[in-house]
Amino acid sequence: MKAKLADRIATGAIIAIAGLIMAILAGLIAYLLFRGLSHVSWHFLTSPPQSFKKGGGIGPQLFNSLYLLVLTMMITIPLGIGAGIYMSEYAKANRVTDFIRLVVEVLSSFPSIVIGLFGLLVFVNLFQMKYSLAAGALALTVFNLPLMVRITEQALRGVPREQKEAGLALGLSKWKTIWSVMLPMAFPAIMTGTILASGRVFGEAAALLFTAGMTTPKLDFTNWNPTDPQSPLNPFRPAETLAVHIWKINSEGRAPDAPEIAAGASAVLIIIVLLFNLGARTLGRAIYRKFTATK
Amino acid sequence: MGEKAFFTKDLSVYYGEKQAIKKISMDFPSREVIALIGPSGCGKSTFLRSLNRMNDVIPGARVEGQIWIDGRDINDPATDVVLLRQKIGMVWQKPNPFHKSIYENIAFGPRYHGIRDKKKLDEIVESSLRKTALWDEVKDRLHRSALALSGGQQQRLCIARSVAVQPSILLMDEPASALDPVSTAKVEELIAELKREYCIVIVTHNMYQAARVSDKTAFFLMGDLVEYDTTQKIFTNPSHRSTDDYISGRFG
Numbered sequence: 001m002k003a004k005l006a007d008r009i010a011t012g013a014i015i016a017i018a019g020l021i022m023a024i025l026a027g028l029i030a031y032l033l034f035r036g037l038s039h040v041s042w043h044f045l046t047s048p049p050q051s052f053k054k055g056g057g058i059g060p061q062l063f064n065s066l067y068l069l070v071l072t073m074m075i076t077i078p079l080g081i082g083a084g085i086y087m088s089e090y091a092k093a094n095r096v097t098d099f100i101r102l103v104v105e106v107l108s109s110f111p112s113i114v115i116g117l118f119g120l121l122v123f124v125n126l127f128q129m130k131y132s133l134a135a136g137a138l139a140l141t142v143f144n145l146p147l148m149v150r151i152t153e154q155a156l157r158g159v160p161r162e163q164k165e166a167g168l169a170l171g172l173s174k175w176k177t178i179w180s181v182m183l184p185m186a187f188p189a190i191m192t193g194t195i196l197a198s199g200r201v202f203g204e205a206a207a208l209l210f211t212a213g214m215t216t217p218k219l220d221f222t223n224w225n226p227t228d229p230q231s232p233l234n235p236f237r238p239a240e241t242l243a244v245h246i247w248k249i250n251s252e253g254r255a256p257d258a259p260e261i262a263a264g265a266s267a268v269l270i271i272i273v274l275l276f277n278l279g280a281r282t283l284g285r286a287i288y289r290k291f292t293a294t295k
Numbered sequence: 296m297g298e299k300a301f302f303t304k305d306l307s308v309y310y311g312e313k314q315a316i317k318k319i320s321m322d323f324p325s326r327e328v329i330a331l332i333g334p335s336g337c338g339k340s341t342f343l344r345s346l347n348r349m350n351d352v353i354p355g356a357r358v359e360g361q362i363w364i365d366g367r368d369i370n371d372p373a374t375d376v377v378l379l380r381q382k383i384g385m386v387w388q389k390p391n392p393f394h395k396s397i398y399e400n401i402a403f404g405p406r407y408h409g410i411r412d413k414k415k416l417d418e419i420v421e422s423s424l425r426k427t428a429l430w431d432e433v434k435d436r437l438h439r440s441a442l443a444l445s446g447g448q449q450q451r452l453c454i455a456r457s458v459a460v461q462p463s464i465l466l467m468d469e470p471a472s473a474l475d476p477v478s479t480a481k482v483e484e485l486i487a488e489l490k491r492e493y494c495i496v497i498v499t500h501n502m503y504q505a506a507r508v509s510d511k512t513a514f515f516l517m518g519d520l521v522e523y524d525t526t527q528k529i530f531t532n533p534s535h536r537s538t539d540d541y542i543s544g545r546f547g
Contacts (some may be wrong), residue, residue: 161352169459
């Protein structure tokens with residue numbers, strides 16, 4: 001009878017905790033959307049911000065956030081998956097490997113402001129990249145890479161040994177076995193990792209303050225030449241992201257409608273993260289189905 | 296005994312310091328089924344896995360001695376493992392089809408080994424599935440996931456997958472122990488059918504199965520090959536006391 005009671009209490013407590021978390025999350029999202037959505041309009045989403053007047057938008061910042069995400073992931077995904085494959089399949093189990101793993105762990109728990117300062121010293125100053133999207137993308141790579149490596153390594157380790165052996169026994173090379181047998185099976189986990197890493201890019205402000213910068217030049221959205229300083233695609237221009245913009249407006253905004261802009265931008269940021277998550281998951285599932293022929 | 300498919304000479308396998316297989320020399324005739332029996336931990340699976348160098352995957356495993364096939368030593372560092380494994384198919388205890396379609400499971404190997412022609416691949420898929428008596432059961436859903444098949448069907452698919460790259464030897468590690476009796480019977484029929492073309496080495500815990508399907512039987516104990524003879528002889532008149540004890544169920 002006692003065991004049964006304890007079981008009931010444990011079940012109840014766990015449900016209560018889960019409920020509490022759901023409530024906090026729902027409350028937070030509802031609050032941000034309620035405060036911000038009334039300010040969101042097509043004009044708000046597409047026009048540039050105003051320093052002193054009412055009616056500024058977040059168009060360039062929105063674009064910057066998305067573009068920075070693309071740039072960061074273009075560096076992070078190949079490097080992270082490559083290093084993850086190495087750690088899981090090629091690295092011998094010895095002290096050097098253990099040390100690399102330790103470094104990766106430490107790196108992933110670095111405060112992002114420290115990584116921002118590192119980016120300022122190394123990418124912005126030493127490599128003379130100035131405040132730029134490229135410097136921001138590299139700084140974000142520094143703290144996203146560990147996550148990507150670890151997730152890829154764990155995903156590959158999760159593939160049953162018999163699958164790998166089946167590939168090898170058919171006379172496939174090691175690389176072919178990894179590429180065509182193991183990676184497709186590890187794909188859902190790697191996809192989840194990629195989504196988590198991307199979420200951190202959207203939300204990051206501290207690491208970007210001194211790397212991607214806090215300003216955006218006047219952009220000409222009809223100019224798609226990536227070497228032109230006015231072009232939105234130029235990776236060597238400074239770029240204030242949405243998260244940085246929210247921080248800046250809240251701390252030093254001079255526009256009379258600054259609080260509304262911050263609230264609107266927050267709502268937009270949340271919606272983008274949600275949409276991105278849903279989109280990436282749907283795409284991931286579709287790709288996985290194609291790999292595995294499951295319906 | 297007919298021609299040899301392959302043979303081992305003084306084959307030893309170590310896991311770290313422990314010697315799991317002790318200098319085993321064995322001949323494997325073509326077109327016969329050779330059963331490896333013995334109590335758990337006697338080294339029969341380790342021995343089987345060393346025949347296509349699958350122990351390379353296990354950290355700390357080390358192999359000494361020779362395995363000769365087609366005039367070449369598998370354990371010679373100069374030997375291309377990838378090429379060799381093509382000649383030696385393998386089937387595991389638990390069915391392990393790739394997480395791909397039925398068609399892809401079979402076409403994958405031959406395509407990798409250079410067959411690009413769609414028609415040729417279709418033929419290989421069909422003939423491999425026919426050989427494993429699976430064609431009629433799956434011909435309408437070749438492009439569906441292999442994981443939707445039953446355990447027994449999956450196991451036969453795995454056999455078809457190995458057959459598709461045209462090996463001369465099939466290694467089977469307790470291929471029926473995870474299957475129900477009906478599927479087991481089908482796999483055993485299949486083994487009897489396949490031995491017309493292949494040398495089949497099968498590890499089994501099931502004495503009846505060994506007696507039913509094999510031509511020759513090898514009894515392993517603590518990493519040693521105790522006795523290797525015709526199945527008839529092993530099961531009716533074994534030369535060693537320990538063999539007799541094991542097959543009559545007095546230990547193991």
